[in-house]
Amino acid sequence: MLLPSTFPRFSSLLPLLCFVSILAGVNSDEPELQLLLNLKAALQTSNTTMFDSWNNSNSVCRFNGITCNSRGSVTEMDLSNHMLSGVLPFDSICQLQSLEKLSFGFNSLYGNISNDLSNCVKLKYLDLGNNIFSGTFPDISTLTQLKYLYLNQSGFSGTFPWKSLQNMANLEVLSVGDNPFDLTPFPTEVVKLKNLKWLYMSNCTLGGKIPTGIGNLTELINLEFSDNFISGEIPSEIGKLQNLWQLEMYNNSFTGKLPYGLRNLTKLEFFDASMNNLAGNLSELRFLSNLVSLQLFENEFSGEIPPEFGEFRKLVNLSLYRNSLTGPIPQKIGSWAEFDYIDVSENFLTGLIPPDMCKQGKMHALLVLQNKLTGEIPATYSNCLSLRRFRVSNNSLSGVIPPGIWGLPNAEIIDIELNRLGGSITSDIKNAKTLAQIFASQNLLSGEIPEEISKATSLVTVDLSENQISGKIPTSMGELKQLSSLSLQSNKLFGSIPDSLGSCVSLSDINLSQNSLSEKMPPSLGFLPVLNSLNLSRNELSGEIPASFSRLRLSLFDLSNNKLAGPIPLSLSFQAYNGSLEGNSDLCTMDVDITSLKRCSVRSGNSRHFRTLLVCFSIGLVLLLLYLSLYMQQKKKENYRERSLKEESWDIKSFHVLSFTEDEILDSIKEENLIGKGGSGNVYRVTLSNGKDLAVKHIWNTDSSGRKRSRSSAPMIGKRGVKSKEFDAEVQALSSIRHVNVVKLYCSITSKDSNLLVYEYFPNGSLWDMLHTNKKMELDWETRYEIAVGAAKGLEYLHHGCERPVIHRDVKSSNILLDEFLKPRIADFGLAKIVQANVGKDSTHLVAGTHGYIAPEYGYTYKVNEKIDVYSFGVVLMELVTGKRPIEPEFGEKEDIVNWVCSKVQQENREKIVAMVDSRIADVYREEAMKVMRIAIMCTARVPAVRPTMRSVVHMLEAAEPFKLVGIVVTKDDDSAKKMQVPEAAKLPLDLKN
Structure with missing residues (x-):
């Protein structure tokens, strides 16, 4: 307390004290201000508000993303997830003497990390993950105070400085996965970090065996080293990690049995050891009652599924497909929690399908195909409204199919083929608005096909062949505009083929053979624009072959063994091969090359049809002679080739x-x-x-x-x-x-x-067909996203998973084929596109590509590496998001989709940017689609070095998944080991979320 007598003397010092205080503030703030402005100048951003506060008029402590201590010094810098690009100037950053936290994750930063990083000696938290850096990561031995180190999916290559970790005794989080490091044995330096709680080393080219010292990491909550080249047996010391919540080791080369002691991991909720060579039984897992997700598919496990699995109260995902398991599926399995998914396909399981897996009404997929299951389909699944995939094919199931199965409102596929199931397709099918595929062949189905099938407007494939279905083909089927394949052969159908089938403009395959169909064939079938296969053989069809069939160019054509009569349309005669018209005694031909059919006589030609043919023949004679001349020359060459x-x-x-x-x-x-x-x-x-x-x-x-x-x-x-x-x-x-x-x-x-x-061979064609031709489908965003991820994984494998990288050089939507489930396959990569040892790793001088997809540097250097595929794939992503072709008139002369997209983005008009999204994509997914557009823009950067690797593209796409899932879902039904993982932040325990 100041005494009154001293106040005047003290008050005279106030101005001086204030001046000194201000001066001290300037001295402490100005150097850090300049350092941060240097950082701002080094970075570029499409986020115009990020650096608004970074100016001379503000204290650095008021800068966005900056935190200071009580002395006004910068202690934390968090600029993560701000769409930043550029090279980080660590020579400036590490002059911030009090810096403890540095976070640049989820940006587009590139270039090398300089050795100046080692000067940030007070760092406790470093996050450079999810960027597109290049080169090797520098030595960081000096960063001895680090507790959190995130370098995952950053683009680093070469040899990682594992020895730098020896001095980091405080390290709790180490995340270095998803980087293309050089192949190295599992680093022993890691197993000495006894305070580790979170270890993520997946997909970073680790080999050798897991050291027994792994048992030292008793604080671990999460341990992931999937997608590597690790071999040998799983060490029993893993059983010492009793705090483990998640253990991920899929896609390695582990052998032997599950180690004794694994039973001790009673806190384990997520366990994935799929895609290895593990054998033995699953008995060691029967004690892990807290399991939420268990993935062991594609191994060599045998024996029974432990009955204790049926008592696991938290279990929601179970994937055991492609093993050699026997015995029954525990009947209580999935009946406790909100069970989501089971796939035990391709085993030797017997007994019944558990009845209560959809008890909580949340189940999405029931996949038990290719086993030896018996009994009936439980009626409980008739009410499982959440089911998307119902696949029980290739078993020994019997009884009547519960009627409600046909009308499940969210089902995308019903696969019951190769069983002994009876009953009929009920009118409930009118409720199956999302049903795309029915596979029901080789059963005992009877009754008629209901008219209500027309209400299942999403149908693409209908296979009801080899049953006992009777009645007429419903005329209402003409309303199925997306129907691509119709297989009704070997049934008891009668009556005429409805003319309305000609309205199914997407039909590519029709098989109605071996029925009792009669009357004339509808001319409308000849106008189907994408018809590739037509089999109407072994029926009682009569009348003449419609002239419209001359338009068809089919890979399979069979009208044999009917009651057809009259002359064969002349141009169709060229396709009358392999006996496709035999067994029709009243057919005749004017084609001298066809000896299996009788020639049309003049008398038989006096019909009005012959007159019409004669007139048409006369009018086209000159053109036909010219065509025949060219054709015979080609035929001669082909005959020579066939003979040779x-x-x-x-x-x-x-x-x-x-x-x-x-x-x-x-x-x-x-x-x-x-x-x-x-x-x-x-x-x-x-x-x-x-x-x-x-x-x-x-x-x-x-x-x-x-x-x-x-x-x-x-x-x-x-x-x-x-x-x-x-x-x-x-x-x-x-x-x-x-x-x-x-x-x-x-x-x-x-x-x-x-x-x-x-x-x-894939009959469903290509992604180009689905997006841009008259075969196109209304692909929802989830399907487009899955196609993007699958295609990206295929290219990632070609670039990173082969002994020598394979450069495709002609990536485009027409070279992405789609299987029956619309899952993508990269196709048409030629032999010369392998990176040759005598050419060098980085380039080849072979010219290839398609206009609209070719990377700009290709035109002036002819030197190509994997980055040209990345550019082309970016164009494919733009097609998926916009629905437009790479070259469109609306883009302007000599412009393509990349320039068009970039021009929209540069306008910085949000409405115009979002308007680029295909109008066929639901509004709720437009923001999700723009996440993928951002990745596409990165892939199509003009500077090749700035483009991400395909490995980075895959992980960026996975981070942009439309729905955030809890746990891990792996679907064998996708015909791939697809993983949709919990987002990183969601997986972190509360004490690790910073």
Whole structure:
């Protein structure tokens, strides 16, 4: 307290004290101000408000993202998730003497991290994750106070400085996964960090074995080292980690049994050891009663599913498919919690389907296909309104299908084929508004197809073949505008084929064979725009073949064994192959090349139809002669080729177990099976005797004079027309590709003059077809997103998962094929696109690509690396978001979708930016779609070095998933080991959320 007598003397010092205080404030603030302004100048942002407060008129403590201590010094800098790009100036940042927290996660920062980072010696928290840096990560041995280190998905490569961790005894979180480091054994430095609670090392190229020292990390809550190359047995010391909440080790090469002691992990909620070579039984897991999600698919487990699983009160996800499990499924399984998902397909399970998995009304998928299950389908699933996927095929199920199954309002697929199920398709199907696929062949279904099937407007595939279904084909089926495949063969259908089927404009495959259908064939079928296969054989159809059928160009055409009469339309005669019209005694032809049918006489030609044909023939005679001249020349070449195929000596190399012979393939290389031509050769559709379809690429060599002996997109030809020695190595590299999002190569069949490559075949066409042609479907955003993720994973595998990177060089939506479930496969990558050892890792000089998808640097350097695929994939993402083609008239002359999108973004008009999203995408998903657009813009950056790797693209897409899921869901039904993980923040325990 100041005494009155001293106040005047003290008051005279106030101005001086104030001046000193102000001066001291300037001295402490101004250096840090300049350092932060240097940082601002180094970064770019599309977020115009981020740096608004970063100016000379503000104290640094008032800058957005900055926290100061009581002395006014900067202690924390959090600029995460602000769309920042640029190179971080650590020479400035680390001059902030009191800096303890530095967070730049979820941006687009690039370039190398300088050694200046080691000067931030007071750091306790460092987050550089989810960026697109390059180069190696520097030594950080000096950062001894670090507790949290996030470097996941940052683009770092080379050798990680594991030895830097030796001095970080306080480290609690270490997240370095999803970086393409050099292959290294599991680092022993890590297992010495006894305070670790969170360890994320997935997908960072670890090999060797897990050291037994892993048992030292007794504080661990989360342990993840999936997607690596780790081998050997799981060490029993993992049983010491009794605080574990999540253990992820999928997609490695573990062998042996689940170790004794795993039973001690009683706090474990999420366990995934799928996609390994683990064997033995599951008895060690019967004590883990807190499990929420258990994923052990694609291993070699045997024995029974422990009955204790049926008492697990928290279990919501169970995936055990592709093992060798036997015995029953515990009948109480899933009946306690809000059960979401089960997949125990492709085992040897017996007994009944558990009845109460949808007891809480939350179940989305029931997948028990390809087992030995018996009994009836429990009636409880009739009321499981949440079900999206119902797949019980290839079992020994019997009884009547509960009627409500057909009308599940959210079901996307009902798959019951290859059972002994009876009953009929009920009118409940009118409620199945989202149902896309019905697979019900080879059962005992009876009754009629209800007219109400027309209300299931999302139907794409209907397969009811080989049942006892009777009655007429409903005329209402013409309302199914998305229907692509209709298989009703081998039933008891009668009456006429409804003319309304011609309104199903998406139909590509129709099989109505082996029924009792009668009357005339509707001409409307001849106008179906994408029809590829038509089989009406073994019926009682009468009348003449409609003239409209002349328009069809089919890979399979069969009208045999009916009661058809009259002349065959002339242009159709060219397709009357392989006996497709035999068994119709009253048919006749004017085509001299068809000897299996009788010739039309003049008398029989006096009909009005013959007169019409004669007039048409006369009018087109000149054009026809010209066409025939060209055709015969081509035919002569093809005949020579077909003859030479049979005369040559062939060598077959198989890369999978084959269900066909070399002769079966060679006999099908015919003009009528031709489905495509390209620079790398012709492509044929081959239908095997077992009904399976294959795609065969036929490549002819070229001799030294340049004449065609084999044409290939690859430099496989020596100076004298002999295959170069690299050919076998290249085919072997392609044959080693094993990925669910890359088209499978079954075998190569080679001779001196020809090369045949045999691939799997996809009748549903390509993503281009679905988005841009008259076959297009109303793809919702969830489906588009899944296609984007799957295609990205396929490219990621080609770039990062092969022994030598494979550069596709022609990524486009038409080279992304879609299977029956609309899951994507990367297709049409040629042999020359493998990065050759003698060319160098970074480039090749081969020209390829498609206008609208080609990266800008390709036009002036011809040097390409993986980044050209990233650019092209970015264009595909823009197609998915906007629904537009890469080149559209509205973009302007010489402009493409990339320039169009960038021009919209530069206008900074939010309404115009969001308006780019395809109007077919629901409003609720527009913001989700814009997240993917942001990734597309990053992929199409003009500077190749700025583009992310495909590995980074995959993880960015996974972070942009439309719905935030709790737990981990893995669907075998997606035909891939897809993982939709809990967002990082959601997984962190409360004491680790900073």
